[in-house]
Amino acid sequence: MGQGDITILYGSETGNAEEYARYLKHTLGTYRLKSTLSSLDEFPLKKLITDTAFLIIICSTTGQGELPRNAKKFMKFILKRKLPNDLFQHLYLTTFGLGDSSYSKFNYAIKKIHTRMTQLGCQELSPRSEADEVSPEGVDGFYVEWEAQVVQSLLKFFPNTTKLEEASVPMPQFKVTISNHGIETNGDVASQVKFSEDDSINIGTVVENKRITSQDHFQDVRDFKIKSEDLQYLPGDTISLYPCNHDQDVEALLEVQPHWAQIADRPLLIKNAPHIEGGIVKNLTLRTLLKYHLDIMSIPRRSFFALLWHFCDSSTEDGQREQEKLKEFGSFEEPEDLYDYANRPRRSILETILEFQNNLVIPIAYILDLFPLIKPRFFSIASRPSASEVEIIVAIVEYKTIIRRIRRGLCTRWLKSLQPGDEIRFSIQKSSFSYSENKPPIIMVAPGTGIAPMKSVIDEVLHENTEQELYLFFGCRFQEKDHLTESFWQAEYPNLHIFNCFSRDKGYKYKYVQDGLFDQYKLIGKLILEENAKIFVCGSSGKMPQQVKITFSEILKKYNSITIEEAQRYILQMEDNGRYKEDAW
DSSP states (O other), X not given: OOGGGEEEEEEOSSSHHHHHHHHHHHHXXXXXXXXXXXXXXXXXXXXXXXXXXXXXXXXXXXXTTBOOGGGHHHHHHHTOTTSOTTTTTXXXXXXXXXXXXXSTTTTHHHHHHHHHHHHTTOEESSOOEEEETTSTTHHHHHHHHHHHHHHHHHHHHOTTOOOOOTTXXXXXXXXXXXXXXXXXXXXXXXXXXXXXXXXXXXXXXXXXXXXXXXXXXXXXXXEEEEEOSSOOOOTTOEEEEOOOOOHHHHHHHHHHSHHHHTTTTSBEEEETOOOOTTOOBSSOBHHHHHHHTBOTTSOOOHHHHHHHGGGBOOSSHHHHHHHHHXXXXXXXXXXXXXXXXXXXXXXXXXXXXXXXXXXXXXXXGGHHHHSOBOOOEEEEBOSOOOSSEEEEEEEOOEEEOTTSOEEEOHHHHHHHHOOTTOEEEEEEEOOOOOSOTTOOOXXXXXXXXXXXXXXXXXXXXXXXXXXXOEEEEEEESOTTTSOTHHHHOOSOOTTEEEXXXXXXXXXXXXXXXXXXXXXXHHHHHHHHHHSOOEEEEEEOSSHHHHHHHHHHHHHHHHHHTOOHHHHHHHHHHHHHTTSEEEEEO
């Protein structure tokens, strides 16, 4: 049994589970315990048999009790009936789940994974933990206690290991070096960049990039169309886009790390290169790595600081103060300090390095262990199925923070800059939503850009010219500024019923989508209970999805004179059998 037998796998939709996995790897490194870090789907499953003795799985639950996208293939494999019950009897397992107990399927994903892995023979390494985001101690509290148990259990198997000196930095997992071979580029990235082949990637051309909210509205919402070939998708499917950093930001980072700037256009070598969705740049250099693969504009997380402080020169009084501050941000001792510094002002990794630049010297070797990768951005497809074109509705992220700095979303800033004729790389993901089976009525709830998948469904039904009844409850602020439905359906259709809700306009019947739903309780109750209608809710996560679900329960209670508990159980049954679909981000 070797120290390389520890494997940490994560299933992460927004990056939170991945962050705790990265932090755990760093912690184990301080005990000289080498571990392999990977998403569940990217890890070669054969290595669970040949190269793994200790398996640690960290996974969030997304949507309605679903696994993150990068964990579904793993789950599909372990659910195979032909697998022997002793397949993983050599593995010592512990798991950590991230969830929110206000949802009915709290930590459902990690429960399914843990149960199935145990059925396949896994032994317990340390007690599993299911963190609750809304609990007083938060996810951090659960994690700290669980991590201590994991370390304690592992040290029993490795009694001779010793902890590193605090100032010592663990060896990098993805070691980056400058190659002595190859041709140095001239820094003109755009004209030279090519990506490794990936069968899932489509190449398209921008056809349209049009603003559909009024010019004086605070939010710039875009109707974005891409032309391509041999496309296959259905309503409810999503598209992945692969954005890149702005050249100006890349250059700013290179300037504050002069030893980087000197070798920015020389070929790179990466030992144990991580899997990068969408393919990695061919003839990789530091400049192209920074531009296309490293998310320097994301908010720095705890694991970032836990490694970064090691590269702060503390030989001066000023450097010592800065090193201590970075070290605090990388620990769990004062979590509010990290939140106030990074999350509250939405400070980026680039801004952090600029602020501490006088004392930071970051080795190239650690760049992939330090910086998170740029993740693909997912958007609901807004067009009806087409073999040659795909459409998305995008709200451009641009705002001022509490420290009066302008923040721009990495992906939407990139999208906004694209012009007709520009090439774009994307992939398509299938959805479990079925709108056409038996042609039931569909109740659609869509505030803001949540209208995108509804538009796909509606356009397809109207194109098919069926009598399937569609009921759309659309919410926006102003009828004259962000009333998106007016851009899509000019004519009236007998089977499309739109209920508009304007939250900032006075004098209109409905303010929020919940108001429109409840006012139509007789119609909604009849559709759900008597006509077997499906419900599709899409929009920003937060209060809206929960409030809408509560409203549906209240409608059933009033319409059918039942208790609220009975109504809630009915909605839960609708979720279980696929009649209630929620897509929130």
